[in-house]
Amino acid sequence: MESVARSQSATGPDAPVSSDSTLIYRQSRWTRLTHWIWAISLFFMLLSGLQIFNARPQLYIGKQSGFGYNNTIFEIGAENTNAGPRGYTAIFGHRFDTTGVLGWSGPPGNETARGFPSWATIPSYYDLGTARVIHFFFAWILTTTLLVWLVASLINGHIRRDLAPRLDDLKRLPRDIVDHARLKFHHTREYNTLQKMAYGGVLFVLLPLMIITGLAMSPSMNSVLPFLNELLGGRQTARTIHFTVMLLLVGFFIIHILMILAAGPINELRSIITGWYRTDPPAHDDKTTERSA
């Protein structure tokens, strides 16, 4: 039943400023539940993942890590200088001083050499074993939730109705970009093109790629799926992709939060908690932006 958009006239204490806007049931319980499980899982996976990364704060390209040769493309480290210990981050050989955050950080006078700072890792102190326990626990939760979401969204029509790209999406893309840049948002039942790209990209590209590269790092799974690492370019490349996808997910999260704040956090939060979303009044006060551009 949730696949059918229900609407009601908004009356009562929640009545909108404009009597024309309506509350619609936009997000099914499956979408809402899986959204929040992902939010919690990704939070813990990120912070435990940064802790795991700290055990070897370098990224390589290829099957193995270069010790007798150089295939390092990213490195966080600490070094002694005339000005005392400094933290640095090197990307493709370009070095940046990142003292205080990356490489060398901690309370003043108590700094230590560590990749990501203690406020960005769980546990806050160096503990690879515990971080792995947390990481793999939430890996199961995240993966299971993704499968549950996929099945539910195929059945209730969420994917077909809301996420599947249409020809129309391409046509309206330029105006979507302009509207987003001007922080001008349309509150409609449908996702706009940029939303479809962002959500679809996370759900169908980034999260599956995260799971695949995670499995590719497992020596046991390598015996089951030996082609996986060959496809990805080797275990260390898989690890580098895993880290890069993390950066993209963090980037998605930041933009996601900014867009929610800009589009109206109360309305957006209500729709992902209760399902109900207040749409814009019909176009009579919005004549400059015709729907059929």
Place this chain on the structure above:
Amino acid sequence: MAKFEISPNFQISRRKFLTAASLGASGIMLSGCDAFDSQLSIGSGLRSFLENANGLTYRAQRLLAGRDALAPEFTEADIRQPQRPNGVTAPDDDTYKGLLANNFADWRLEVSGLVEKPLSLSREQLQNMPSRTQITRHDCVEGWSCIAKWTGTPLSLVLDQAVVKPQARYVMFHCLDTIDRSLSGDIKYYGTIDLIDARHPQTILAYGVNGKPLPVENGAPLRVRVERQLGYKMPKYLYKIELVDGFANVGGGRGGYWEDNGYDWYGGI
């Protein structure tokens, strides 16, 4: 002063409150991620709950990989550097140094515990048994990998010679190197694998690497290769193999030195 005392109950509830508050704030970067620290030590309820996932991982990977699925093997061209040593690379133990001074002529591999015929094998005896050579990738729990060619005696041949008793479930490795010191004395490295991995075709007792005798930094005279698991499951400086039926008498009871310090017993991921 009594009024300043904080009851243990209050401390616990405050800690729980902090955890709950942090959970509620998930998605927002916290100003300090030490809120979970106190819940995560070995033996704590939350930690033990989260560790259930390790058992699930073990069963899932055993189900998928079965007994004999092989770890990928590589070519000579993939050997681009010496095997990177890690952990203890030069044991400071007198016993070990004595054996090393004599080029391990007095070293023996003991096979004991739940076996019908306990063994004591010299290096020559081991090297005269059929051997296996494999070019495999060593994956460290820290995240790095290194490809090398390993030569050794399949562990299954040694187990067959000793005749494993039916009640045996794990192979325990005893090592010569001191990894840690405690109030009750030096702790020498130890670890366990199950009999499925012990009998896996690629599980060998390696005495050679990259066509040369195993050097001290890589575990001379003998180390284990368990190719479907991470490096901490492949003890170096081996001198005794003991068949056991559980972890009760294995260090702290979690199945290995690193396991007693928080690593998963199954290092398949």
